[in-house]
Amino acid sequence: MNEEKQSMSFDPAVKLTSRRSGPAYWFVFADERLLVREGNPSVQVPLMENLALLGLEPIRQQVLGTLDQHPCYSAELPPETTPPAGFSFQGLRRLFGLLDEELFSIAVRAKQIVSWDQTHQYCGRCGTKTRGMDDERAKVCPACGFTSFPRIAPAVIVAVTRGDELLLARAQRFPKGFYSVLAGFVEAGETLEECVRREIREEVGVDVENIRYFGSQSWPFPHSLMIAFTAEYAGGELRPDSSEIADAGWFGPDRLPWVPEKISIARSLIDWFVESRDQ
Ligand SMILES: [Zn+2]
Numbered sequence: 001m002n003e004e005k006q007s008m009s010f011d012p013a014v015k016l017t018s019r020r021s022g023p024a025y026w027f028v029f030a031d032e033r034l035l036v037r038e039g040n041p042s043v044q045v046p047l048m049e050n051l052a053l054l055g056l057e058p059i060r061q062q063v064l065g066t067l068d069q070h071p072c073y074s075a076e077l078p079p080e081t082t083p084p085a086g087f088s089f090q091g092l093r094r095l096f097g098l099l100d101e102e103l104f105s106i107a108v109r110a111k112q113i114v115s116w117d118q119t120h121q122y123c124g125r126c127g128t129k130t131r132g133m134d135d136e137r138a139k140v141c142p143a144c145g146f147t148s149f150p151r152i153a154p155a156v157i158v159a160v161t162r163g164d165e166l167l168l169a170r171a172q173r174f175p176k177g178f179y180s181v182l183a184g185f186v187e188a189g190e191t192l193e194e195c196v197r198r199e200i201r202e203e204v205g206v207d208v209e210n211i212r213y214f215g216s217q218s219w220p221f222p223h224s225l226m227i228a229f230t231a232e233y234a235g236g237e238l239r240p241d242s243s244e245i246a247d248a249g250w251f252g253p254d255r256l257p258w259v260p261e262k263i264s265i266a267r268s269l270i271d272w273f274v275e276s277r278d279q
Helices: 002-007 101-119 192-204 265-276
Strands: 010-012 024-030 033-037 060-067 070-076 087-090 153-162 165-171 182-185 207-219 224-235 245-251
Touching: 010 101, 024 101, 033 101, 060 101, 070 101, 101 207, 153 192, 153 207, 153 265, 165 192, 165 265, 182 192, 192 207, 192 224, 192 245, 207 265, 224 265
Parallel strands: 024 070, 153 224
Antiparallel strands: 010 060, 024 033, 033 087, 060 070, 153 165, 153 182, 165 245, 207 224
């Protein structure tokens, strides 16, 4: 298994160039949950010629590309589908760390493509049935030519530091005691840097400077691209916007509250802070 992991390389594609036979990876969703073969301790994505072997009939399926010469497909099943024996449907968050990393990242991609395919069956301009383009991940309307692409919503997420302290906030929707770095969706016409300044000012009332790119993460809940930054406090008093933020504060590396799990880039930012202050 480990040797195989070294060589795994995913090559995205909209169609498969040659007629391939042999087993394919199937990233199959019912009601936003992925079909996995139960294993102990890890779980597996089905690797087989077709879904009929499991007695499953997808509503739609899409080509994702190839992984080590194995075709990869995504597919959508009716939401009420019962999993075959030995399989179950699982939310992606639960599968982080249980699925192989490469397969997990393909599953993240698959979930967004399945959802886009499902919600763009008809033209958003004139209502005609769309069709998929051959050479691009796009759908075109045969009547009016309107073309749509998988929707991605960019959001910034920011670690604001003040000396040896990190700004963390508890959103109203978070469980009690749970804090994270601030995040918000980019508005039309806004640069990422403008969005960082606006979000921090709106949510907690402070100004930031020295905004630096940190990294990014595809976040399929439902179709975000999280773009992470670090920034330094530049002035103002912490005044949480009570409609969104229940509480906010400055935390030292040794007295952090309950924070997000490893799956998220929020946690990578928090870990970066702890490591950079831990010298
Ligand atoms: Zn149209």
